[in-house]
Amino acid sequence: VSFNEAQAIALFRQVLKRRNPEIVRAIGDDAALYRDGLVVTTDAYLEDVHFDRSYLDLSAIGARAVCGTLSDIAAMCARPTGVFISLMLPTGTSRAELRELYSGIDAVCSQYKTEVAGGDIIAAPKLGLALTALGRARRARLRSGARAGDHVYVTGDLALAETGRLVLKNGLDARGYGPAIARHVLPWPRIREARRLARHIGGLIDTSDGLSTDAGHLATESRVKVIIDYAALPVTPSTVRLCASRGQAVEQFVLSSGEDYELLFTSRNPDLPGRILGTRLTRIGRVEAGRGVWLQRAGRCVRLRPTGYDHLADGEPCTARRRARR
């Protein structure tokens, strides 16, 4: 593909005309927002691009896809009201396998009192799921809500899911990596946390593409400067250990690893608690007037380029992604 995601979005905004005044926010946020609080998001997951059947069973693949899509509902401070699935089903799939896939999907839905309310199913060469989730927000939070003077927070641990993915993918000794593997396999969306924190939140996004990229979206949409304090970033010893074993710099790994599906948000409040509903909450930076994402480390401040996952940057999806992220 001869263009990146940002260029594609710019093209969409140019070609696709706005016609429905009920739509408050369309392309460019985690989900679309209607005036009445309806929230809609859509996401696709393809075999060998987004998941690997060699170490995830169908139940886990289904569960993980729903978690990822519902994370966009969390990122709007909404509660989910329905999930819709277009399923691309490969030749040779058995009913038992189909049951397994949907059992995983239903198990996650049940945690959030939601359900699969519709879908479509077609034969295809590889397994694929296109998920749409609907939600309701009493007062939605957007990427554009960050203001100079805000503090930056993130839930959970950065790069934890990618740590787990690499352990599974490369067949490493799993001892000490339990939480990391769990976060990769089942990245519970932070729906309850977001709603509990709602009144404190200014700008909000979920970390699906990596901190540098996702913080960049906040900065761009809010037209502010986001400054990240490297020393404050929540990184578990397991991630440091994995990087050491691979001879990889922790900094780059932490800034660019995606699919944590945590909340990244800004708040006027500098004193939010260290845990919310059992989930870690960490203040990792601040918002100032200006542009871009900056990393403060050992007294120096450098501007960050988005180094996280770009859904279009890869030539050959699977190989290239593995190359880029291994």
Added chain:
Amino acid sequence: VSFNEAQAIALFRQVLKRRNPEIVRAIGDDAALYRDGLVVTTDAYLEDVHFDRSYLDLSAIGARAVCGTLSDIAAMCARPTGVFISLMLPTGTSRAELRELYSGIDAVCSQYKTEVAGGDIIAAPKLGLALTALGRARRARLRSGARAGDHVYVTGDLALAETGRLVLKNGLDARGYGPAIARHVLPWPRIREARRLARHIGGLIDTSDGLSTDAGHLATESRVKVIIDYAALPVTPSTVRLCASRGQAVEQFVLSSGEDYELLFTSRNPDLPGRILGTRLTRIGRVEAGRGVWLQRAGRCVRLRPTGYDHLADGEPCTARRRARR
């Protein structure tokens, strides 16, 4: 795949639990329906399964996919309020091609005063579009609304789109096939017609899988017997001519050809006009107590099996579909 679409739907209904009392109708209709009139439908279109780039340009592929998805909104007597697209984009796609695809999509949206309000874009081996459309219905119509004593109506002409597809696909002389080709390339959804007819409609579905299959859905969901009068079916001379040139029986072709995206509905009213908003409207049968779909021809009445398109019946999607439908 070792099961058909009906079996998959039965499995979904078993595995997927209902939890949201706001959802009036979930799996099993053209779209899901919420208590407040919100309607949601989702559909996927894959290269070499649902469309063929050898004779459709990207603008037409985009336009046709939106028409197909909006047809499910029409089939609920709703008006569209937003379209969401998960795009699977092959390596090597240029910005000009992306622009062409979305121009076709936006052109159809503009006809129905709706818009693309969100989406997702990923790199994939083949072009694919998973579309979700939202709509609003003041009083939705369902597949389950047919009652004994109703009359059966269909808009447009049966098998017209398939006639056009075959002319294009096989590179036949297009003279006399203009309307057929147009219906295949741009099957305008019958949104305005459905809303205009709303107060007359009992049970409603759109003809996407072929008359025998779609009438079967009406019969099953309404628990009635649908009797089709063969002599009344609206079939254009172009379809008869095409069948003759292929040595194919018109009856089977007309009963099983899909993707017309017309309205198939039942009504108490035996005297609906022959045209509605310029679109042909034909009474083609009646509803009685009982089960199944029956075809009345030359005084005899035979039970029809669903012979239309089953999205899962094919071994190898493209080849098998061509085999089944050529």
